Amino acid sequence: MKPTITLLLADDQEMVRVGFRMVLDAQQDMTVIGxxxxxxxxxxxxxxxxxxxxPDIVLMDIRMPHLNGVAATExxxxxxDTKVLVLxxxxxxxxxxxxxxxxASGFLLKDAGPAELLAAIRAVASGEAVVAPSATRRLLERFVPTLPKAGQTSTARERLEVLTEREREVLTLVGQGLNNSEIAAKLFLGEATVKTHVGHILAKLGLRDRVHMVVFAYDAGMVHPQG
Known part of the structure; x- marks a missing residue:
């Protein structure tokens, strides 16, 4: 049996917590501890x-009283070392x-189905990040125009200099919400090669996971609305 993933539910709506707990406590590899x-x-x-x-992971609502989910996540x-999955x-x-x-190690739509919720939790627990491509694209389209002058941060531009041209291409596509197989198809590479490039990018830029590759791509002005 896989090691048990311990979870804390943080949401100001009791019915939401009850619904999540019913799904999570039914899993052999998950336990809600609070x-x-x-x-x-x-x-x-x-x-x-x-x-x-x-807990290994906190399922964190954003809008809550006293302290919002952003401040709590930070x-x-x-x-x-507890990871946070934002709802x-x-x-x-x-x-x-x-x-x-x-x-945060990723975000999940509140109306996600049980299978998507469980997959996201297991991914985060294993050290991966949850960046749903469709949700990432919506995030780009909605919020990139409102971000402070993307690409105007000299620190971000300087950090890009350590990347090869191919690594910059991969980072841009990750920022656009593409997964490894989509990137491989677009750049005519093997999926294993793309995974290697992603690993090099994480190491060179000192980023924690794929989520933060997306955030960095925003900050560096590598992605724009409509991709």
């Missing part, structure tokens, strides 16, 4: 706990981008 109704409680439940008692990821509405909450910058 529920909280606001961001401050989420931070306290993780940061103040002994390391062995901390506090948790800065102080602990957002179908229309994509305007705070999602900030939550990714704050250290």
């Amino acid at each position: 529920e909280v109704g606001d961001g401050r409680q989420a931070v306290d439940a993780v940061v103040d706990a002994a390391p062995e008692d901390r 506090a948790i990821t800065a102080a602990t 957002t509405t179908f229309d994509l909450d305007e705070y999602v981008y900030s939550a990714l910058q704050a250290g």
